[in-house]
Amino acid sequence: MSVHAPAPFAPSAPLRLFNSLTRQLEAFQPVHAGEARVYSCGPTVYNYPHIGNMRAYVFADLLGRTLSFKGLKLTHVINITDVGHLTDDADEGEDKMEKMARAEARSIWDIAKHYTQAYWEDVKALNIRQPARWTIATEYVPQMIAFAERIAAKHCYELDSGLYFDVSTVADYGRLARAQTEEGEGRIEAVEGKRNGADFAIWRKTPPGEKRQMEWDSPWGRGAPGWHLECSVMSGEVLGFPFDIHTGGIDHREIHHPNEIAQNQAFCCTNGLDVPANSGARIWMHNNFLVERSGKMSKSSGEFLRLQLLIDKGYHPLAYRLMCLQAHYRSELEFSWEGLGAALTRLKRMLIAVGQLKERAPEVAAQPGPRFTPFLERFDAAMSDDLNTAVALTVFEEVLGLKKVDPADKLAAVAAMDAVLGLGLLELDRRALRIRPKGVEIDEAGIEALLDARKAARAEKDFARSDALRDQIAAKGVEVMDGDPLGWEWKLA
């Protein structure tokens, strides 16, 4: 009798993604056969990222993991905005980086380095995969100038304050935002001499007599590139127009991305590129906001939640990732500590199930085996349906709960799904989820030692000693949970 290895599971559900341009679900058809090229607007590194910002990258990561799962060769680019983002997304205000550098009395380069590092730490803690390239805006200034030179004659005009893009020179400006061309959204004070309210600076000249920390020479004088120009240039340079998918938070649908599209149109037309509708990317995808009761979480408002604060309070960062996965990326997600606590409990349950499975299966089977095909198909269908992570998670848990199946096969199915969800459950140690909150005056080893002593006291039926030990632990800020069904013997008091 010959033994046949099971055929590998090939996800075949048609991938449909919501395109903000058409406001419709569309079948994903790669520009380059077998590939997916994705650009995500990166953080402006003038401050720590808040967990709302990180939702944007958890979403982009899920998209990337799904494209990989579907067998596509992924090239993902995320940029770092270290110059050019003004305090208002339209054309007013000052550079967020310059402003913070002044407030902190540090050089902009220092600020950029520090907060980029902080962002990368959060990326790592949330199991966001490394993109193929991190493009740093200040490293692309010559390309930005070249791009602007190419479109300047037909699409731009110069004012004292800079080189402006005339939005009336491209067809259907603002179709992504569905905004009025003249008014645009959120466009406050007009710059003197602007032809249309929505025109925007692609090069900002340094005012005479002033010196900026970051400035470059250009045909339009010394100055700095506009934020919108940066993303057009970095995406086009690395991925080539047209590329497949451009992502960002839903706020970018209103100003930043319509302006990128206008520049891309101008660039593609001047270069004779027949890009469909010349938008640069075929599909534009936007994640909705993480909100608090008081409204959208915002860096510029000064008060916000950092991932580190969650950790300091004893929540593993992956509980936040799971919290994001429980909602659809296009829905608003309201942050609450109760919600995060519930996500942590769910993560613990998953981890316990995987831990028990790992004990029974010495190794992961090469393939999940036919028993798991219907589950993988449902998982595939959910993720292919515009990243329906909420449904995908329930399928994942159904598989975790399956009894009387080969453990090695089951582990292979779990691994295949987790590669998409990115919870990293096969690598995560159960004890890693017990994060000692910052305020607690005892370390993990100390807690474990007291718990062991207490267990021994109980085994000897010395309940007085057992109670005294519990009080001792509680005094240090930790509550012992007797009979905890999850087997998590302690939590924050």
Ligand SMILES: Nc1ncnc2c1ncn2[C@@H]1O[C@H](COP(=O)(O)OP(=O)(O)OP(=O)(O)O)[C@@H](O)[C@H]1O
């Ligand atoms: N509350 C939020 N929920 C989800 N995504 C968000 C939220 N706030 C910003 N984003 C997204 O985070 C990403 C990084 O944004 P960026 O660093 O430019 O933030 P910012 O505009 O400086 O900060 P803020 O909007 O908080 O003042 C963008 O894709 C943005 O759309």
Ligand SMILES: [Zn+2]
């Ligand atoms: Zn951008």
